[in-house]
Amino acid sequence: MEQKENLLIVDGMALLFRSFYATSVTKQFMYNADGMPTNAVQGMLRHLLAAIRQAEPTHTLIAWDMGAKTFRNELFDGYKANRTAPPEEMIPQFDLAKEVTARFGFQNIGVPGYEADDCIGTISKHAADFLPTTVLSGDKDLLQLISGTNHVWIMQKGYGNYKRYDEAVFFAEMGITPLQFIDVKALMGDTSDGYPGVRGIGEKTALKLIQDYGSIEGVLAHLELLKPGVQKKIQEDLVMLELSQKLAAIHTSVPLEVNYDQCLYRGITSDSVDVVREYGLKTVERDLGLL
Known part of the structure; x- marks a missing residue:
């Protein structure tokens, strides 16, 4: 039976940081013979290979952040302002990750x-007409991208463990649609991204408001029906609520072009093996049965 075409879209930063912190807490930076730390890259590759075994993609693509500043910083100075600089052992692994994954195809x-996230949103929307997609990440913000043609796998502890979301699973868990999740995020804010939403409204209240009224516009149209405390919080934070709605939404019209033929996944090649040996990625070498 011919394999059904599908594209695995990977959130590169989410995988790389997750892999780094999984071992850095015990100072397991896995230096190679050249003194370069490789723990994040090796963990990322192992996650990628585990996902490929399960998703069986015909096409693969990894999306990356490109520098600290984005259009969201222009909207709001405080966006991600609380993020600390990456640890020094992480810095050389950004370029290494891109080189190694490219040589893995x-x-x-x-x-x-x-x-x-914006690149992932744009690609999953663009590919919807001709190529089903699966997004791999640890970031629940991406759940807003779930559609009939795009599933989102959220990584759990260990390799190859995912909470797999499609529209039905998401609705069963949240009681709203994926697009309504943007308004939940706008109300509750996001401390890791540094925008407050409506101060004093947490996830539980935000979710209930959107379940009951459908959208932020619906909530604002029925303010008089809300508890006085909730009503007051929203009224005092209307400007930030409007801004948070813009910050929470993933942009799905990024100016990018993808050559899907170049995304064809060809499995483990001699170049994959060479790069593993070149950079002394012993854990991956063992995983691939090369040791």
Whole structure:
């Protein structure tokens, strides 16, 4: 039986950072013979290979952030302002990750001024007519991108463990549609991204408001029906609520072009083996049965 075409879109930063912190807490930076730390890159490759075994993609693509500043910083100075600089052992691994994954046959993409999430959103929307997609990430913000043609796998602990979301799973868990999740995020804010939403409204209240009234516009049209405390919080934070709605939404019209033929996944090649040996990626070498 011929394999059904499908595209695995990977959130590169999410995988790389997750892999780094999984071992850095115990100072397991896995230096190679040249003294370069490789823990993040090796963990990322192992996650990628585990995902490929399960998703069986015909095409693969990895999206990356390209620098710290995006259009969201122009909207709001405080956006991601609380993020600390990456640890020094992480810094050389950004370029290494892109080189190694490219030699494993993954197409890498990123657009200055936009986040990886925006590239992922744009590609999943663009491919909807001809190529089903699966997004791999640890970031629940991407759940807003779930559609009939795009599933989102959120990584759990360990390799190859995912919470797999399609429209039905998402609705069963949240009681709203994926697009309504943007308004939930806008109300509750996001401390890791540094925007507050409506101060004093948490996830539970935000979700209930959108379940009951459908959207932020619906909530504002029925303010008089809300509890006085909730009503007051929203009224005091209307400007930030409107801004948070813009910050929470993933941009799906990034100016990018994808050559899907170049995204064809060809499996483990001699170049994959060479790069593993070249950079002394012993854990991956063992995983591939090369040791």
